[in-house]
Amino acid sequence: MWAEVVFMLLCFSKIHAQSCAGQCSQKLEMCSCHATCLSLQNCCKDYRQFCLEVTPYSGTMFGGTDFTVLHVTFDKSSKLICRFNAEIETEGYVDRDGRGHCISPLLYETGWIPFDISTDGVTYNRQGTWLSVHSGKLDPDLKIGLKWSSGDTERQVGEPYSDSWTPEWKFLYTLGRDLPNNGQFSFIPKSTEKPFSDWELGSVRVSRTSDPDGKRDTEAVWSEDHALAWHLEEGFRQDSTSWALEKCLKWDELERALPNFLNETIDCPCTLAQARGRHGQTDYGCDIEKGSVCTYHPGSVHCVRAIQASPKYAAGQQCCYDSTGAQVLTSDSIGGSTPDRGHDWGSPPYRKPPRVPGMSHWLYDVLSFYYCCLWSDNCHYYFTHRPSSDCRTYQAPKAGIAFGDPHFITFDGSSYTFNGKGEYYLMLATEKGLSVQGRTERVKLNNGSLAKATRLSAVAMREKDSDVIEVRLTDQEDHLEVLRNQEVLSFSQQSWVDLKGVFVFSSVPQNVTVMFPTGAGVEVRARGGAMATSVLLPREFTNQTLGLLGRMNDDPDDDLVSSDGEVIPSDQSGAETILQFGAGWAITNETSLFAYDSQRLLNEYYFAPKHDPDFVPSFTVHVDPEDPLYGEMSKMCFGPGLWFCKPGTRCVLWVAGPAQEWAEGRDEVSGGVKGHLLLQQGYVLSGSGERTCLEDGEWSGRTTHCVTNDIVGIVLGSVFASTTLIIAVVAIVLTIRKQKRRTEEMELKGDL
Structure with missing residues (x-):
């Protein structure tokens, strides 16, 4: 007890903080100083346990990731048991260098998952956290990064689609064994007969040949979950459109029996600028920064998802926009914005539908899009239950x-x-x-x-x-x-x-x-x-x-x-x-x-x-042109990296001669900023001297630069002029579309 108090006091010392950390990382009983030793990394808040650092620290929620425990040496004869969420156990192992390893299990949730390690199966005195990630969100290099010389490729599937289901990840059969690692593999599905044709969602797993068929929680590499279109029935071969329509009609019948979630979803932002800056997270399936590959929203260039699921039904909202920045509606296009009965990222407590990340969204929202829209021309069924919400009630934060x-x-x-x-x-x-x-x-x-x-x-x-x-x-x-x-x-x-x-x-x-x-x-x-x-x-x-x-x-x-x-x-x-x-x-x-x-x-x-x-x-204000602090005003309003834009704010810039000083103050019109710009000899101002923040969150005018008074300035001016023309054209298009919508609404009110 005396030693514990001494170390706690040392933790308060500026000089001995690092010394305390070194002692605590070596002796378990000294971890009690964590509460005050601010640089300590190996001790948990509960001083009776070690906190572990692992690499990698994340993997797909399907499991199968082998991660290594760092900074701890285990006895090579120890048999590690790794326990996740205090209930799911997997077998770990100690490698020849004394490093401990765990295999992540199948988890029906995402986020940080606590885990414990025991070397005797009884005492779990080492703890850490594991990041379970949505199967579609990991970098592709991570999913193919494990090296394997031979192995099995197996089919894993989710529970058949119904109005009441419990999430299950079930092994169907092995596609191949003892496969050479040449980067390619092709196969023919075993059967098109039931029960395989009843399964509609699945994934492929690559694991070691030495593992028994279908072994759970073993080291493996997974594909993303996707529509299981391998076991197509004879009905599809005879008439694929009728087959898809029948599936669509079954989904339509199911939707009519489920609770209405639409009144719980929030409205979309009106413009792309608002959506990107104020609403939600970029949809990984339709991202303007990655080439706008929008399979499920053709005609759109960018979609965002509401960050949080709705409180009662765990529903999601997806908002999509075209190249002009206007919201795309399903009443105008198949690629319009759509709400989701199951939020793609799930929602606590995760394990029950429609809260399971990925799987709920696929079963309730994505497969139906395949049946009604992609595999048949019956999208009207889909949009009856997934209509776009406009931005009438949207209030910008x-x-x-x-x-x-x-x-x-x-x-x-x-x-x-x-x-x-x-x-x-x-x-x-x-x-x-x-x-x-x-x-x-x-x-x-x-x-x-x-x-x-x-x-x-x-x-x-x-x-x-x-x-x-x-x-x-x-x-x-x-x-x-x-x-x-x-x-x-x-x-x-x-x-x-x-x-x-x-x-x-x-x-x-x-x-x-x-x-x-x-x-x-x-x-x-x-x-x-x-x-x-x-x-x-x-x-x-x-x-x-x-x-x-x-x-x-x-x-x-x-x-x-x-x-x-x-x-x-x-x-x-x-x-x-x-x-x-x-x-x-x-x-x-x-x-x-x-x-x-x-x-x-x-x-x-x-x-x-x-x-x-x-x-x-x-x-x-101290006059010092060399001080970057006083260039802050011009960078804020007129530099290439504008940090914020508050609608209505106006920035005004006056060009001053070399003898004049910096002056920074408040624009009486809008509360924005104003100031003088010092121009050295041989430089001219290129761009707008006054810029206003528009309602869509974008700045008016052209980016302002100080450029040399030569042909470079002329070229830059031409480029900026072209950019302004493009912005003007886009603004005109947006205005016309907005006026058209208002006219249609007025006509509709008149008819009513």
Whole structure:
């Protein structure tokens, strides 16, 4: 007991934190210091257990992934038992180097799954987490990455389609044995007779020849789940259209007997720009960034899915858009937006229909599209039960924004600059259980000195009992690092992860999107060595928010509410007053969501005041053209990497001579930003001097650049002119289509 106390005290020491971690990783009884030893990685919160690190850390929910336990050496004679979710056991093994291995089992759910390891089958004192991933979301290289010299190819299938089913993954038969690894395999299905023709959904598995036929939870490589069109009956051979129609009619009959889920789904955003920036997650089957291969939505270029399933029926919403940015409706095209009875990503508690990831969606929504639309010309049956929702009731979320040094735009549109150094509540909604915290640090100039101003460097967030997500800048310029519960989260295998109570998407290291079940979202962008954060809230958060991003109630006059409830009038919001206001929203160590996993963070933020009272920022604009801080305004409104766009905001830029100084201020028309641009001799301004944020979330005008006064500038001007023409044409098309829809609606109302 004495030794335990000593180590706990050492953990509080800035000097001995690393020493404590080394002791705890070697002796199990010393893991009790984890509660205070902030750099420790091998001990769990329950000090009686070791926390394990594994590689790879994720695999398909079908199972069969062999993962290695790192940093632990096992006795070679040990027989490992790996237990997932405290109930599913698989046999592990110890390799010749003493490294432990587990085989992931079949899981009817996605997300982080806890597992334990025992070496005696009785005591499970080592624990870790395994990321179970949707079968269609893993990178293709991962699915073919296992090397095998010979093996079996087996057919695994799901339960036959009916109105009441229990998820089952059943072995049918082996397609081939002792196959050479030449990268190709062809086969002829065994039979077209029942019972094989009753199965409609399946997958192919490649496993070791030494394994018995159909052995569960063995090392294997899986294909994605797909329509099982191998065992076509004689009826299909005689008349394929009639065969498909019969299947379609059976589905139609089933749908009429099931509960109506349509009134529970949310409406789609009106435009592609809104959908990509404010609504949901890109549909992996129709992605404009990957060539718009939209098999199930022909004519569309991009689709998004609602992040969360509906609360009662676990239904999903899919919204699709054409090349003009307009929403595609099933009343106009077979490729229109469609709701889903089973959300493709499933929904807790997962194991019962329609909540099983992938399988529920296939059985309720995708196979019927094959029968009614792809394999026969009877889509009217399908669209009777899967009609597009328009955007009549869609309400864009309200955005609170922090960017630059840092500037804040509240949810109701007020703007101010707060240059405090520390950790603060960007937004706190106690009744909703949502907390978004921001960390600011001093700006480092090109010459290595520190400016008397700060920048946003990290954002941490949690909703109720969800996983804690932190996004922070790294030493690598413009790269963001994501942490889950204070541990680094990798996106090397998939661009999105469905975690406990939170969804995180990051397709590139510069962008991270976080979504919560309430519909709240946080977008983080890194540009030019700085971070910009947008907190997006649905209307249900009205009168629920406090913090640096203000009170959300459509009244900008009471946006700034201090931590003791006092409203700061806009005519009294000077720089010194704002500094005091911001300091009041500093968090505490007890409420902090941040990780302090370096000596610098420990010194500057954990063992120091959350608001640094010794740091006094500059309250006036200092003229220094070499200081990148004062180029922030022009980059924000006129640079190539625009970080945010709040509808109605106007950015105005005046070209100034070399003798004139920077001037940054507020545009009285819209509350946007304005300023002078210093032009050196030999340079001219190319692009728009004034830009306005349009209703669709896009900037008007042309990207503004300083270019040399030569032929390069002329060429660039021509390119920008062409781009403007294209934008104008698109805008005209969108306007015509919008007017046409309004006319049709007015005519319809007249007929009624």
